Amino acid sequence: MGKIKTPYLLLFPGFAFLFTFFILPIVNLAQTSTQTPVGGGDTGQYEQTFAFSNYINAFVENREQFTRSFVYATIATVLALAISYPLAYAIAFKSGRWKKTYFWFWLLRPFLPLSFFVPLPGSKFLAKKALWFLDFEHLGLSAIALR
Numbered sequence: 001m002g003k004i005k006t007p008y009l010l011l012f013p014g015f016a017f018l019f020t021f022f023i024l025p026i027v028n029l030a031q032t033s034t035q036t037p038v039g040g041g042d043t044g045q046y047e048q049t050f051a052f053s054n055y056i057n058a059f060v061e062n063r064e065q066f067t068r069s070f071v072y073a074t075i076a077t078v079l080a081l082a083i084s085y086p087l088a089y090a091i092a093f094k095s096g097r098w099k100k101t102y103f104w105f106w107l108l109r110p111f112l113p114l115s116f117f118v119p120l121p122g123s124k125f126l127a128k129k130a131l132w133f134l135d136f137e138h139l140g141l142s143a144i145a146l147r
Helices: 002-033 053-061 063-094 096-111 123-130
Strands: 035-037 046-048
Touching: 002 035, 053 063, 063 096
Parallel strands: none
Antiparallel strands: 035 046
16 A cells, blocks of 8 residues: 555655646636726726636737747747758768767757857956856855956
8 A cells, every 4th residue: 555655645745846836826827817907996906807808908909019929939930940850860860970079069069158168358357247246265266267
């Protein structure tokens, strides 16, 4: 009997996290989105009227933004597919002994920051200004950091 309960007990923390940080906020958002302002009420005072027309109004009032978003998403999807499928095919079937090199150069390299490979002239100055809240000398990292 103990072996049957163990997997379910191990799932409990994950389900508790999912319920707390996903399900409850979604329910709250759905409830809030169907409310309407109280006539003559204070600012921020709403009543639940199940006004699903709020969704239609949002789409109608923001038609340009939604259209632009869908166009950009379509373009990005088409470009990603047009680039990734031929690249994956070439790496898988045509690269031979250079497979790891091609994989590194064409797929992983674009995701690494440029400063990882080429230190920029102003990077020390920018890093000192951006990381002003860290006291490198106090932490004993002055010889390592920001050379």
